[in-house]
Amino acid sequence: MVALAANAALEGGADPEAVSNLTLAGSSEFLDNRAAVRELVLERLMVLVDQVVASREQRNSSLIERASKFIEANFSQDLTLQEVAQQVYLNPCYFSRLFKQVKGQNFIDYLTRVRLRAAKELLLNTNLPVAAIAERVGYHDARYFSQVFKKQEGYTPSVFRKIGGAKFEGSAG
Missing domain, CATH: 1.10.10.60 (Homeodomain-like)
Structure with missing residues (x-):
């Protein structure tokens, strides 16, 4: 289960080195205790989830910074939310939510x-x-x-x- 979650985390953008440190190898002392195995698996899964979340936040911040630079370079033009979202290859609704989340203010x-x-x-x-x-x-x-x-x-x-x-x-x- 951890291996499947690790693969999913890698696909979600998690750091490969950090993910490789989370396998259950070397944890054989816990294999005779179901509660300990469950605890260890849950702990590792939470770390993997945190890795994916951190990766997404970094990617999102990077996209919004690119959008901000585009706005600052082109503010004298008739800019629309749709045009700026298109510059960073995002759906306008998602871009709008993400922009507010990252910048603390809406696009306009x-x-x-x-x-x-x-x-x-x-x-x-x-x-x-x-x-x-x-x-x-x-x-x-x-x-x-x-x-x-x-x-x-x-x-x-x-x-x-x-x-x-x-x-x-x-x-x-």
Whole structure:
């Protein structure tokens, strides 16, 4: 039973070296005691389950990091959850759940945060009109951009620029 579970764990991504250390070989002293064998098998199975879970979490974190890098490189485009999920070969529903689990926020909140961080940099370091900044960071409607900005930062983009981003360090983005 442990051997079958070990094979399944390997297929699930568990570390081969760790799995090879979990066989029942060398445990013959327990073979005459059913309770001890049961205990040993359960213990080994739990270790195998933990190995698979750890492997999956590492894989999932890696996929979400790839998705995050894609978002940060392409935030000025019309990005959708479906497009980003496709970049990491995941179903959009699963990607959405996984993204929230790994990042602690949903896809759209993360995209908004990335866009507003770029907008704040442009507001502070350029003389571009707010409408041009909105366009550059992925908002086609400057009024909507201003609403989102004010909701997140507490100031309109114009006011943020006028105060020189004095509260930039403590802002939500």
